Amino acid sequence: MAENITSKSAREKLAARKEPYWSRLEAGLYLGYRRAEQGQGTWIARRRDEAGKQKYHALGTFAEFDDAARAANRWAQAVDAGVSTHGMTITQVCAHYVTDLRTRKGSKSANDAKGRFRRLVDSASIGKLDVAKLKTSHVRAWIAAQVEMDEADAEDEDDLRRAKDSANRNLASLKAALNLALRDRLVATDAGWKTVGKFASVGRRREDFLNAEHRKALLAACPSDLANLVKAMLLTGARPGELARVRALDFDKTLGTVALDGKTGRRVVTLSTAAATFFADLSSSRIGNAPLLATEYGQQWNKDSWKKLFKQAVQDAELPPTTVMYTLRHVAITELINAGMDSFLVAKLAGTSTAMIDKHYGRAKHDETRAKLDAVAIL
Structure with a gap:
């Protein structure tokens, strides 16, 4: 008999086990809840494709059933739209962009982007994130860390202006890589980075002059x-x-x-x-x-x-x-x-x-x- 996972009280009464408890959302789409021994349980989506093969997607933790159900539906819709079901990290997305850039614009542009990503993405926490789980807060923290790092060596206000100008260029490269991933259906939405804007009025030529x-x-x-x-x-x-x-x-x-x-x-x-x-x-x-x-x-x-x-x-x-x-x-x-x-x-x-x-x-x-x-x- 199927167990009820729609309410928090019902989920708390379930026995902890590795196999999720499943609830049918629609034909071919199920939402599963894995009860943990301690702490918060996790949600998983299951979907049968046209060939009859089952596909699974980890959704993470949600306090409410409805939130987890919406996440499952978004995943299913993305699959229907042709978005890749194989998760890619931000580092992999950037490497994909470098390959495309080398084809379109040549080695100079590709090597510049590759070096930028190597310094700022590959070894950073953002680089390990699944692109589908990227949030606006992740990108903002990534930009802020660059300015804070340069701020430690800044000698005056102009150094800070130039640090922000550099961060703007780095953001432009990252967003270009993410936008390519969106176009190539490697991710379903640009919500994680679209609203992150650049620092204003930092790329201008200095006008101050003392006679x-x-x-x-x-x-x-x-x-x-x-x-x-x-x-x-x-x-x-x-x-x-x-x-x-x-x-x-x-x-x-x-x-x-x-x-x-x-x-x-x-x-x-x-x-x-x-x-x-x-x-x-x-x-x-x-x-x-x-x-x-x-x-x-x-x-x-x-x-x-x-x-x-x-x-x-x-x-x-x-x-x-x-x-x-x-x-x-x-x-x-x-x-x-x-x-x-x-x-x-x-x-x-x-x-x-x-x-x-x-x-x-x-x-x-x-x-x-x-x-x-x-x-x-x-x-």
């Missing part, structure tokens, strides 16, 4: 130790964290170079005469591993020690409140581009790529090129 008068006002408003760090950024275009880590022995007075260690690895950059003279003055009272650009207490700078001081200096100098330490790097690179320096050389000095230079400073390059073209009398 010569602004820079002088800022330096005058800074305490002497912070002024040295600000001046070093303007003279080199380096990242604030890179300059904070410079030791006395990293400066070569003879060659006029300084070794910087940052997010793109260690590099040795040539200094202008003004920068070399400035660094030489600083090194006269520093030796060995001592920080070349130190706080008034002789300690190495970090974002916590400069953030409030810099914000106060910006306010005292009456500069835009959006001015942050990274603005100084933007100013320096812009001036180098405006002076006609080659993008490759600027990228090498700044520790970035020519693609990033073109993306963020392309307008300055075109204006400088246009001025040279206009100087040539052709007609």
